[in-house]
Amino acid sequence: MKNGLRQSMAWLHTWSGLLLGWLLFAIFLTGTVAYFRQEITVWMQPETHHSIPGPDSAAIGMEKLAEIAPEAETWSISLPNERGNTLDVGWRNPDDPPGRRGGHRETLDAGTGDVIDARETAGGNFLYRFHFELHALPRNWARWIVGVATFFMFIAIISGIITHKRIFKDFFTFRPRKGQRSWLDMHNVTAVMALPFHLMITYSGLLLFMSTIMPFAVEGRHRGPPPDRGEAAIVEVQRDARPLTDVTPLLQKARTEWGQAVGRITIYEPSSPDAMIELAPLRNHDLTSHSGSGSNGVERMTFDGHSGELLESTTGRRNDSVVTKVNNTFGTLHRARFADTGLRWIFFFAGVAGTVMVGTGLSLWVSKRAVKNAKAGKASLGFRLVERLNAGSVAGLSLAVTAYFWANRLIPAGVANRADWEINSFLIVWALAAVYAFLRPVARAWIEIAGATAILLIGLPVLNMVVTDSHLFWSVPHGQWIVAGFDIMALLTGICFAYAAWVLTHRKAAPSHARKRPAEAPARAVASPAEGH
């Protein structure tokens, strides 16, 4: 009976993983990359790369705003930090329409205060949005599709755990095998090593979608009344020509209080006697509280704009119930907004493990059945379809993301709708790769698409050297690690793809070996039936 359970769970694992596997791969890949979406956006706007923050960036921002927006009723300054090297300022004039879109924005050089005319780009944000809303679909449809895929993933994980009887042993005593790694090894290793992450990310993904896919018991999100700033707009504002206080000591004070840097400065009524300076921390580092929109923390410190006197300091923590806190924690973990760069890398690599897990799982389905088909001398239509879709979706998506970055560098900076053309490049290349996978022998399609991805990824830093002046030989000596980090990751990922292509070619080049391989697969499956797929 126990064996029967394992077998039925193996069956469920196989099919729940396969059916939407290509979509899960895309969700995992774009979501993983999106952990660095701000950094990616920085890289995609080379005009900003020469902005090197100094100790006076905040003061520079204030000065610039006084110059370009003297009439404004609010100013806001997002300070440069480990995820962005520019000063992003915004302001709202009294006659601007209310709401998020009603203001003005500029990107400033954090060292000089000069306005940077950065190219329009879809940036890391496109990949982030694609992760849960795909593209060009009505938002609710897309969320349903991704939500259902997430549930399939959850089923695949749980049934996979039940199937895999050595799970706890494997988790604590992992030893890399000496022989050539098979798809199965890679699937198990990436699944087991990052299992807590996979469980967390998938379950929290479901919770983030709850008001779409399981709305029956969910009350609308409670929104507090909007902050009351209406009166100021009605009352004739008194002018006050005195300059505002120096923000540097205020930033210092907040940093000491919070134990982390200030992320955003907001100045209310900068030109009135009642000017107020509000500081918000860079990150929400409390897992249990919901940070609202944006990534800033919930704490606030308010100062008198002229005297610099501290008026109010709030923790922003609501008296949330335990249930709300648990739910917030899942959401915060999923988005990793609380994480500093080091922790972000851990999330990133766990995400890479998940992406590889889904990709190798899809390949496993094919390589298992290839054995039977070789014996029978024919392959079913479904088999051939999956085989081709795998190459087109797994290898093809990797190529498409790479092409997206190439398009960013190759489409001239001034072109109208260039952000759309970046996205189009991504979609077109993905579609072409998918078609290509049907036209070529499938083993060749894998090698060629993976090889093209490798060449383009390794070529990315080279292209960067040709078309921008913020290449590795500049960014590393200047300590611009966001820019350098992207180039280095492209290079390393490209080498991984080149290695993968080399391994696949090597197999292809030795047909006797390739013949033998399928025979090994069932032998291993028999040896450990619990790992079956």
Next chain:
Amino acid sequence: MAGAIISDVPGKLNVAARTLAAGAGGYLLSGSFAVVTKALLPMEPRDAGLLATMLAFIVFTVAVLYAYAVSSARKAMVGIFVPALALFGLVFLVGGGS
């Protein structure tokens, strides 16, 4: 592998019945579970709804696993649809989804 659960009855029908129980039955079961549990939990409606929904995803998952784990498709249908319909009935008793 699939043979283990489809050997006794016509294969495709068996899988279809289990899938119906898992998908439609599981969704009805977990959705109704969320509404009924929310009504029974002694806490603020917002929190009760949140907790009930968090648990409902687990209920849905267990239902899907159950649908493919039990020895026959009939057991899967009965084991999921009977409690699902019972809970769905209770939804009206506790006063709908609000």
